[in-house]
Amino acid sequence: MFHCDVVDIKEISLDKAQTFIESQKCGASLFFIGTVRDHNNEKEVTGITYDSHDIMVKKSFEEIYNEAIKKLDLQHPAAFVEHAKGYVPLGGISIIIAVACKHRKQVYDFSRFIIEEIKKRTPIWKKEHYKNEEAKWLDGQKLEVKK
Amino acid sequence: MKIKVELFGVCRELSDKDYINLELDENSKIKDLRNEMIKIVKNKFPENSNYLEMVKKSAFSSKDEIVEDAYKLHRNDTISIIPPIGGG
Numbered sequence A: 001m002f003h004c005d006v007v008d009i010k011e012i013s014l015d016k017a018q019t020f021i022e023s024q025k026c027g028a029s030l031f032f033i034g035t036v037r038d039h040n041n042e043k044e045v046t047g048i049t050y051d052s053h054d055i056m057v058k059k060s061f062e063e064i065y066n067e068a069i070k071k072l073d074l075q076h077p078a079a080f081v082e083h084a085k086g087y088v089p090l091g092g093i094s095i096i097i098a099v100a101c102k103h104r105k106q107v108y109d110f111s112r113f114i115i116e117e118i119k120k121r122t123p124i125w126k127k128e129h130y131k132n133e134e135a136k137w138l139d140g141q142k143l144e145v146k147k
Numbered sequence B: 001m002k003i004k005v006e007l008f009g010v011c012r013e014l015s016d017k018d019y020i021n022l023e024l025d026e027n028s029k030i031k032d033l034r035n036e037m038i039k040i041v042k043n044k045f046p047e048n049s050n051y052l053e054m055v056k057k058s059a060f061s062s063k064d065e066i067v068e069d070a071y072k073l074h075r076n077d078t079i080s081i082i083p084p085i086g087g088g
Helices: A013-023 A054-071 A104-121 B009-014 B030-044 B049-057
Strands: A001-010 A028-035 A043-052 A078-089 A095-100 A124-130 B002-006 B020-023 B057-063 B065-066 B080-082
Touching: A001 A054, A001 B057, A013 A028, A013 A078, A013 B002, A028 A104, A043 B065, A054 A095, A054 A104, A054 B030, A095 A104, A095 A124, B002 B030, B009 B030, B009 B049, B020 B030, B030 B057
Parallel strands: A001 A078, B002 B080
Antiparallel strands: A028 A095, A043 A078, A043 A124, A078 A095, B002 B020, B057 B065, B057 B080
């Protein structure tokens, strides 16, 4: 069971994530929440603007979910992944990854796999805003062509 | 032929719009599009090599698929430039 989307910060909701993943077949659920912190590279951060290639992002989320199902030993897996798009202020939620499975080891593996793969291959970009400096797009990781 | 290039991430700084329209020769490939983008960057940011490096490292996509430098373009194609990524 899987849900993913790219949404405005006003639409990101832990309640929605919890409702989606809850199941009496699962004894473990785990919420990973990425938030905007107040510093990066010794600069005072006030917010981040997230840019996204929405179609490719959703495709990437679906591929990551399907790979996790194949590679990890998961029972009754459910996952909810939403990433914010646009300006997210300090402390705001940039991403929610909510997962549920039968046992606790499975949810830790599942959640970790999803966030690490998103970092490697999902086309999302960050522009950091600073207190006393001009905003800057952060360096990223080159996206490789699949052979 | 006309090709529309959708801009993302740092490449949004290349235009006030979300895209750039390029005029390329018939039978052009992604590598030709990349070279055209490099020319635009050199013209717009002659003093800043970061943008040049960014375009060199960028991938390109057609719809939801990443395409290689040898991918053949067609008239009125829409291609996205995918600079190095960093979400989460």
